[in-house]
Amino acid sequence: MSKAIHDLVLRENVQLSPFYHRLDFTAPSPLPECEPGQFAELLVPPGPGVFLRRPFSIHAVDYKDNTISFLIKLVGEGTRRLAGILPGTVINTVYPLGRGFTMPEKGPVLLVGGGCGIAPLLFLSARLKAGGFRTDCLLGGRTEKDIIETADFERNGAVFITTEDGSLGEKGLVTAHSLFDRPLPYTMVYACGPEAMLRAVAMLAMKASVPCEVSLENTMACGVGVCLCCVVPTTEGNQCVCTEGPVFNINRLSGWDQAARIADSCPVI
Amino acid sequence: MSKAIHDLVLRENVQLSPFYHRLDFTAPSPLPECEPGQFAELLVPPGPGVFLRRPFSIHAVDYKDNTISFLIKLVGEGTRRLAGILPGTVINTVYPLGRGFTMPEKGPVLLVGGGCGIAPLLFLSARLKAGGFRTDCLLGGRTEKDIIETADFERNGAVFITTEDGSLGEKGLVTAHSLFDRPLPYTMVYACGPEAMLRAVAMLAMKASVPCEVSLENTMACGVGVCLCCVVPTTEGNQCVCTEGPVFNINRLSGWDQAARIADSCPVI
Amino acid sequence: MEDLRVELCGLRLKNPVMTASGTFGYGHEFADFYDPSLPGAIIVKATTAEPRAGNPYPRMAETASGMLNAVGLQNKGIDYFVSNIYPELQKIDTVIIANVSGSTVESYVEVAEKMAALDHIRAIELNISCPNVKAGGMAFGTSCPSALAVTAAVRKVYPKPLIVKLSPNVTSIVEIARAVADGGADALSLINTLLGMAIDAEKRKPVLSTVTGGLSGPAIKPVALRMVWQVTRAVNLPVIGIGGIARAGDAVEFLLAGATAVQVGTANFVNPMAVPEIISGLKDYMIRHRVAQIRDLVGGLIL
Amino acid sequence: MEDLRVELCGLRLKNPVMTASGTFGYGHEFADFYDPSLPGAIIVKATTAEPRAGNPYPRMAETASGMLNAVGLQNKGIDYFVSNIYPELQKIDTVIIANVSGSTVESYVEVAEKMAALDHIRAIELNISCPNVKAGGMAFGTSCPSALAVTAAVRKVYPKPLIVKLSPNVTSIVEIARAVADGGADALSLINTLLGMAIDAEKRKPVLSTVTGGLSGPAIKPVALRMVWQVTRAVNLPVIGIGGIARAGDAVEFLLAGATAVQVGTANFVNPMAVPEIISGLKDYMIRHRVAQIRDLVGGLIL
Ligand SMILES: Cc1cc2nc3c(=O)[nH]c(=O)nc-3n(C[C@H](O)[C@H](O)[C@H](O)COP(=O)(O)OP(=O)(O)OC[C@H]3O[C@@H](n4cnc5c(N)ncnc54)[C@H](O)[C@@H]3O)c2cc1C
Ligand SMILES: Cc1cc2nc3c(=O)[nH]c(=O)nc-3n(C[C@H](O)[C@H](O)[C@H](O)COP(=O)(O)OP(=O)(O)OC[C@H]3O[C@@H](n4cnc5c(N)ncnc54)[C@H](O)[C@@H]3O)c2cc1C
Ligand SMILES: Cc1cc2nc3c(=O)[nH]c(=O)nc-3n(C[C@H](O)[C@H](O)[C@H](O)COP(=O)(O)O)c2cc1C
Ligand SMILES: Cc1cc2nc3c(=O)[nH]c(=O)nc-3n(C[C@H](O)[C@H](O)[C@H](O)COP(=O)(O)O)c2cc1C
Numbered sequence A, B: 001m002s003k004a005i006h007d008l009v010l011r012e013n014v015q016l017s018p019f020y021h022r023l024d025f026t027a028p029s030p031l032p033e034c035e036p037g038q039f040a041e042l043l044v045p046p047g048p049g050v051f052l053r054r055p056f057s058i059h060a061v062d063y064k065d066n067t068i069s070f071l072i073k074l075v076g077e078g079t080r081r082l083a084g085i086l087p088g089t090v091i092n093t094v095y096p097l098g099r100g101f102t103m104p105e106k107g108p109v110l111l112v113g114g115g116c117g118i119a120p121l122l123f124l125s126a127r128l129k130a131g132g133f134r135t136d137c138l139l140g141g142r143t144e145k146d147i148i149e150t151a152d153f154e155r156n157g158a159v160f161i162t163t164e165d166g167s168l169g170e171k172g173l174v175t176a177h178s179l180f181d182r183p184l185p186y187t188m189v190y191a192c193g194p195e196a197m198l199r200a201v202a203m204l205a206m207k208a209s210v211p212c213e214v215s216l217e218n219t220m221a222c223g224v225g226v227c228l229c230c231v232v233p234t235t236e237g238n239q240c241v242c243t244e245g246p247v248f249n250i251n252r253l254s255g256w257d258q259a260a261r262i263a264d265s266c267p268v269i
Numbered sequence C, D: 001m002e003d004l005r006v007e008l009c010g011l012r013l014k015n016p017v018m019t020a021s022g023t024f025g026y027g028h029e030f031a032d033f034y035d036p037s038l039p040g041a042i043i044v045k046a047t048t049a050e051p052r053a054g055n056p057y058p059r060m061a062e063t064a065s066g067m068l069n070a071v072g073l074q075n076k077g078i079d080y081f082v083s084n085i086y087p088e089l090q091k092i093d094t095v096i097i098a099n100v101s102g103s104t105v106e107s108y109v110e111v112a113e114k115m116a117a118l119d120h121i122r123a124i125e126l127n128i129s130c131p132n133v134k135a136g137g138m139a140f141g142t143s144c145p146s147a148l149a150v151t152a153a154v155r156k157v158y159p160k161p162l163i164v165k166l167s168p169n170v171t172s173i174v175e176i177a178r179a180v181a182d183g184g185a186d187a188l189s190l191i192n193t194l195l196g197m198a199i200d201a202e203k204r205k206p207v208l209s210t211v212t213g214g215l216s217g218p219a220i221k222p223v224a225l226r227m228v229w230q231v232t233r234a235v236n237l238p239v240i241g242i243g244g245i246a247r248a249g250d251a252v253e254f255l256l257a258g259a260t261a262v263q264v265g266t267a268n269f270v271n272p273m274a275v276p277e278i279i280s281g282l283k284d285y286m287i288r289h290r291v292a293q294i295r296d297l298v299g300g301l302i303l
């Protein structure tokens, strides 16, 4: 899995909802081998307010067409600028980076995604399907506008939905879904989303004695393990999310066995 | 002549030679009253390497169509980016700035332009024509690729050309043109181009006792007379090129009666 | 209604957004764009005892997210200011503050004394931080004893609010701030420009006639914010935050860090509408965050 | 053929483009992009006597044309370095320089002594300028006596080239440079990061867990260039220029200002190919300007 720097060419920019765009790129040379959970560092079209690259999980890969997709949630200047690019635009990209999810030994498994957390899960879901693992999926969002690509997940199992305003699925946070009222019939939980959500999911998985892997975010400068800006405390000390993660087994994360913090995703300690 | 800030919309981007683009903009509201020699500060499409606005002389104005044109010579990042914009692009512009050329009492007059120095001269030529003044024009460049828009100048008088490599017109610098071998049959000389050229033209005009106005450049931050970054030494002390100029009568410029410096246009003292 | 008013060492400002010295002329230059009475205060261009021609050109170099200037306090001197500029300033309906510069303690005192006689000059900002002059300027602002001495000397002759503008080119901004407080300052402005340099690689020459110059713009914002934070925690004087403020969010950051008001400098060049946009952006922020009085944001950083 | 070689206090470098400490790991991290033997030298990540966990996250904030970091010297300590990292470094065919940090004079000396025993560590860069640690770090680099003391103490135990990396957060970089020269340094690296701060206006919180952090990137280039210029004119030691170098033109500017070599830091993050591109850009510059030997550019500024 060696890293490449490619000038990816935008093939299609699909607006999935008011806040989400899917960008499908064609690579100029054969795509490097990518694992679900790995990410890429995209060089945003230049302009004020953006200096560093922006990390995005790999959302889908098609080796046949030599295309790779990213799911972009609009949060600030960089994502807004990326979401505005037109087909033909060239985006310099470093990828694949980090370590992805581990494949289960047997199914069924549960994916839990909040917001743009579904980005790596769609790629994972495709791999799990290819591997013959049944995969249910629980998606959460603030409103129905945050719930996208359900049809893609439905191909491989049941899709459960929660929204905070109740506009789609059950009303409430993902972790309040009725699924968690019963024993969890899964061999593995894979989750990606805001840190507070991940911590809550981790607690539920732990209680149910189901192994759990989460994909973390952090503020990144290099993406390749040299700047040491993106650390998370683990049982082996501070580790870089960009090289040791972004996917971590919750057993490795220090403090994740304590009550989930509801606060920010990036607590200032 | 009050200053306006307008979001000008590009109507046409005409490449005149490998180094020159003419940008024709439509203003969203009636164009302010502009004089030949005045300039505008254009906000270059954002990106690294460009922080401040860029000053450009007003090249042509059409009040009927409500369009204004600039002539852009490619020299660095900002001009390259401007030259790459497509019709419909919005460029925030502050204009008109500074003081323009004074109209002659009678003709004929001579315009001397080097490189992008023809930018304000074309506008001036149009005004002179409207005022009924015969206007000859001497254009200089490195090669024939620097000689543009001669047809426009020909509408109002003779056009003389020099190129350093002799590819068009007389070979040599503008100031070596045979025109200057005879007494100058003009009431006024208007010049714009590199400072070394302007100083040489000023010497020739002085020798011939013909009044002369030159349009100067300088490094500008504000364009409106507040930063005091753009000064030139005059008989009244340091004066801002952006408000007291860019057009100056050579009598007002300190040291311009001494032998022209061949050096840089922006000598470090 | 959002209450944008702030009080700063006795000055009542309609809003906390001032224009920085040397970047807004004497106010009227922006009159085609908006009413110069709009800013909370206007700090006019530096005035010295004698007229000064400033440095030779080139005086400006563009840098990444910033610029260097080497103006060198060009101005027509205090007497010209009193007779020609001051009458015009009186027409502007906001707080007018003079920026006082000098090369000796005596020359600072002379200008301050003459400024004190002008009713509509409501305060002075003592510029002991100009990096672009050989004598005085930054030299006063980079040593505690001289910063104290010039402040104390001006304090004796200047009864109205005395603001001192500090140089960031020091090891400890807090120590300088303490010295200036001891000298009797009523408020602090920080920061002035960072000393920098630009080279034209193609010509192999310095870009500026003076080789070095003062760095301003968004590039220096992190340094300015840090200094405002350090000083407001250590010294009991109100602080005016300056450095790279271009948007309302930047102004909010300085208020949260501890500044009572802010100044907008270089941003005026890039966007002549920066000041009105920042003022209206502050109102939006207050609505969004349910802040009734802007002064409630001051020092409101959550640690 | 363009001769890119330079000599720096006895070190023969194949080219003057080094990678800056903390921005290039231990070399192998960029091996997928280009051969790590390509830079003139690699300055590896800071090593301290004891393992250090560094600061809590978040450790990074983006700023205008730059970034703040608050890593805090995270590393596994000198003993781990000797047994686990050093063997890997030996495989890289270029000059390897260790960056030595500490919180007490003794701890600097301990690391330097252990580094001296490693044949392939050709020199050390003494980091007396880290703004992100409570004890030591920048404190050593911002006072002349302590800068001299730590340099002299390390000098006693370290016979190979001793480079000292200075902090820009000082009133007079020249005085610090002189002190360090008096302490026995063979060369100077300048600059380390400027102390800065970032605030998230929406959350009303500091972005960094440590509130303040070190500013790097193109934003600081004018300050770095000025300091290189000041120091090389005043102090008779070779200087390595650092700060915002992202393109060949930037490197040329530092050489012209007086630097014998340069380091590329933050640019490695934005453009992993920065170093090879700068090296080939230097060759283009030399051809364009008919410069046969790159060392002829050093200090070649035309005044
Ligand atoms: C490994 C990884 C994978 C990611 N995958 C995706 C994905 O597939 N889809 C997606 O939409 N987003 C993803 N993100 C988040 C995405 O990188 C940020 O939303 C983006 O960088 C914000 O850029 P901006 O300029 O729009 O926002 P900014 O204006 O920079 O900031 C807006 C907000 O985003 C936060 N932020 C900024 N930069 C980063 C960063 N480098 N890392 C984390 N948070 C940041 C800021 O704290 C701020 O609150 C991922 C992040 C990481 C670390
Ligand atoms: C009053 C005035 C009118 C002008 N009119 C025209 C015109 O009509 N057409 C035209 O092509 N050019 C004109 N110029 C010059 C034009 O402003 C510069 O070429 C342009 O700003 C360069 O921008 P850049 O980003 O491409 O180059 P940069 O990369 O910024 O610099 C390239 C070169 O241009 C010089 N330069 C950069 N900024 C300025 C500046 N603000 N003023 C002067 N020189 C600068 C630099 O010293 C450098 O040598 C005018 C300049 C002034 C002051
Ligand atoms: C062109 C220019 C001229 C300046 N002149 C003065 C001055 O006369 N007196 C002064 O105290 N500061 C002066 N400054 C400093 C500014 O007032 C301000 O402190 C500095 O630019 C930082 O703020 P900014 O980043 O918003 O520009 C000047 C700055 C610039 C860019
Ligand atoms: C993330 C990061 C980590 C750094 N770690 C170190 C370090 O360990 N030791 C050191 O001397 N300098 C360290 N530095 C400073 C750089 O080596 C360099 O001096 C500084 O970043 C300025 O150069 P630049 O603008 O090219 O990045 C670090 C800088 C960054 C951005």
Ligand code: FES
Residues within 6 Å of the ligand: A219, A220, A221, A222, A223, A224, A225, A226, A227, A228, A229, A230, A231, A240, A241, A242, A243
């Ligand atoms: S982002 Fe640099 S180490 Fe992870």
Ligand code: FES
Residues within 6 Å of the ligand: B219, B220, B221, B222, B223, B224, B225, B226, B227, B228, B229, B230, B231, B240, B241, B242, B243
């Ligand atoms: S450009 Fe600011 S005064 Fe002329």
